[in-house]
Amino acid sequence: MWNEAAQTLPVPDLRALQLERLRTQIARVYDRVPFYRARLDAAGVTPADIRSLTDLARVPFTSKSDMREVFPFGLLAVDRDEVVEVHMSSGTTGKPVVDAYTRGDLDLWSDVMGRTLDMGEVGDHDIVQNAYGYGLFTGGFGVHYGAERLGALVLPVSSGNTHRQLTLIQDFGTTVLTCTPSYALYIAEYAAKQGLDPAALPLRVGFFGAEPWSLEMRDEIERRLGIRAFDIYGLTEIIGPGVGSECAQQDGLHLFEDHFYPEIVDPDTGVPLPDGETGELVLTTLTREGSPVLRYRTRDITYLMPEPCPCGRTSRRIHRLMGRTDDMLIIRGVNVFPQQIEEVLLRVQRVEPHYRITVDRDGTMDTLTVEVEMSDELFSDDLADVIALERAIERELHSETGLQARCVLVNPQTIERSEGKAKRVFDRRKVTTHV
Amino acid sequence: MYDADEHIFQLRQISVFLENRPGTLALATRVLADAGANLRALMIAETERFGILRLITDEPDAAVAALTAAGFRTRLTDVVGVEVPDRAGGLADLLGVFAGSEISVEYMYAELSGRAGRALLIMKVEPRDDALERLYDAALY
Numbered sequence: 001m002w003n004e005a006a007q008t009l010p011v012p013d014l015r016a017l018q019l020e021r022l023r024t025q026i027a028r029v030y031d032r033v034p035f036y037r038a039r040l041d042a043a044g045v046t047p048a049d050i051r052s053l054t055d056l057a058r059v060p061f062t063s064k065s066d067m068r069e070v071f072p073f074g075l076l077a078v079d080r081d082e083v084v085e086v087h088m089s090s091g092t093t094g095k096p097v098v099d100a101y102t103r104g105d106l107d108l109w110s111d112v113m114g115r116t117l118d119m120g121e122v123g124d125h126d127i128v129q130n131a132y133g134y135g136l137f138t139g140g141f142g143v144h145y146g147a148e149r150l151g152a153l154v155l156p157v158s159s160g161n162t163h164r165q166l167t168l169i170q171d172f173g174t175t176v177l178t179c180t181p182s183y184a185l186y187i188a189e190y191a192a193k194q195g196l197d198p199a200a201l202p203l204r205v206g207f208f209g210a211e212p213w214s215l216e217m218r219d220e221i222e223r224r225l226g227i228r229a230f231d232i233y234g235l236t237e238i239i240g241p242g243v244g245s246e247c248a249q250q251d252g253l254h255l256f257e258d259h260f261y262p263e264i265v266d267p268d269t270g271v272p273l274p275d276g277e278t279g280e281l282v283l284t285t286l287t288r289e290g291s292p293v294l295r296y297r298t299r300d301i302t303y304l305m306p307e308p309c310p311c312g313r314t315s316r317r318i319h320r321l322m323g324r325t326d327d328m329l330i331i332r333g334v335n336v337f338p339q340q341i342e343e344v345l346l347r348v349q350r351v352e353p354h355y356r357i358t359v360d361r362d363g364t365m366d367t368l369t370v371e372v373e374m375s376d377e378l379f380s381d382d383l384a385d386v387i388a389l390e391r392a393i394e395r396e397l398h399s400e401t402g403l404q405a406r407c408v409l410v411n412p413q414t415i416e417r418s419e420g421k422a423k424r425v426f427d428r429r430k431v432t433t434h435v
Numbered sequence: 436m437y438d439a440d441e442h443i444f445q446l447r448q449i450s451v452f453l454e455n456r457p458g459t460l461a462l463a464t465r466v467l468a469d470a471g472a473n474l475r476a477l478m479i480a481e482t483e484r485f486g487i488l489r490l491i492t493d494e495p496d497a498a499v500a501a502l503t504a505a506g507f508r509t510r511l512t513d514v515v516g517v518e519v520p521d522r523a524g525g526l527a528d529l530l531g532v533f534a535g536s537e538i539s540v541e542y543m544y545a546e547l548s549g550r551a552g553r554a555l556l557i558m559k560v561e562p563r564d565d566a567l568e569r570l571y572d573a574a575l576y
Contacts, residue, residue, distance in 0.1 A: 374452055374508045375508070378508075379510050380510065381487065383480050383482055386485065386487075408454075408484055408485075409454070409484070410454045411452065411507060
């Protein structure tokens with residue numbers, strides 16, 4: 001097991017380590033980050049008040065909007081000169097969230113991503129084809145650093161160009177595939193279309209994340225590609241991928257909680273819930289240097305599984321994600337909020353601000369359809385005009401969200417009005433796992 | 436004696452936006468029926484995602500009011516109706532009138548039941564005034 005000492009630390013020792021790191025971290029950010037100092041002062045909490053892990057509940061939460069407001073370096077806990085790399089969220093809902101890494105942070109990232117890939121026993125004999133996007137997105141580099149740490153050979157192919165992906169798998173004998181789960185299925189389909197048996201490809205394991213996927217989809221990926229498929233978890237606000245991962249038991253995701261301390265809170269009241277109860281995951285980084293975060297509200301719904309795992313790791317697991325507390329959609333790895341779509345429609349004008357968003361899965365690809373009510377001014381007797389309008393909306397949606405969406409114009413009043421919050425989003429992918 | 440006004444008509448066409456959903460066309464025609472609008476001519480232009488119903492009725496204002504009340508988007512378009520003799524070459528002769536000009540016929544359709552020996556053709560022509568001038572000047576019979 002990679003870094004076995006850290007991953008199998010007896011629970012009492014792990015708790016002691018977490019408390020020690022937490023106290024150090026809070027003292028450090030209080031000292032160095034005016035934002036956190038002001039928050040803690042306002043809550044009447046000083047670093048000395050944190051005497052146990054439960055005292056963490058006295059620390060105010062940090063939200064995504066908090067992090068955006070201080071773009072780009074407002075939460076930096078080191079001198080800018082110590083930052084050696086930056087990644088960020090796509091910034092689709094406003095300013096992006098910046099994750100600033102020091103050399104120490106990159107070392108940590110390599111370790112936790114090493115732990116992730118080690119779940120599938122990736123080692124120096126393996127060839128890792130990394131089809132996560134390289135760039136500001138955390139996925140590509142996170143996997144790259146982890147694979148490199150384990151001594152594997154990395155093919156940094158990035159996302160897209162499926163024909164080339166397939167050729168590389170064959171030519172190099174790729175054993176490990178990393179990408180979004182829907183792309184993994186797409187590669188399988190593509191291979192089958194080329195007359196190949198996808199299960200006969202040299203692939204052995206895959207690590208998939210960055211979008212929600214169901215257990216049925218996992219079964220399908222495993223069967224079609226003939227691999228073990230691991231669910232991995234991470235977010236830009238914390239470090240990127242490498243916050244947690246399934247082990248070979250495939251029963252919940254181990255959180256690397258010696259570095260990222262988890263709480264589950266009631267999403268409405270913010271009150272911490274005991275292990276085993278379902279609520280919103282809140283994460284505190286214990287060892288991050290550049291971009292430490294206190295009590296980040298992930299908006300992801302899950303519960304903590306404290307039971308010992310047969311794999312020997314002593315960290316608690318989270319159940320695979322069960323939903324979101326907000327209306328964020330994750331489509332082909334891209335985060336989309338309905339209000340972004342609304343903004344596009346308002347910008348395009350000429351259309352009514354009544355719309356309905358449908359997300360579906362067509363084969364292996366997530367599809368985004370936006371139905372918009374036609375207005376009188378918009379309607380033209382000329383087919384080309386109406387088609388041009390649909391195309392213009394699709395272009396705008398693409399530039400706003402990065403997604404290829406399909407715009408369908410509908411008659412007025414066909415989209416249901418309702419008192420208060422309209423039901424505008426229909427996710428038919430059925431990926432949410434219910435308890 | 437040929438009298439152009441007997442054969443050339445300036446008509447108001449109603450265009451109706453049709454969503455691509457079963458029953459939309461049936462609903463539109465039911466609304467028109469209830470409004471007492473008899474359909475003299477119609478065509479449907481369709482794309483993969485939506486359609487446009489174009490129609491000529493003797494009661495365009497009542498038809499538009501009823502369609503709008505039923506939630507349809509409509510638009511009135513000025514089109515030209517031309518009667519041609521019901522014989523081989525009738526349409527070719529008509530279009531020959533525009534030969535050598537910049538006039539283009541965007542679309543065309545025919546009346547559902549014309550007078551005996553005559554066919555009424557509905558045309559969207561651009562530029563419309565030039566087209567009308569040529570039509571009035573031509574002796575089609």
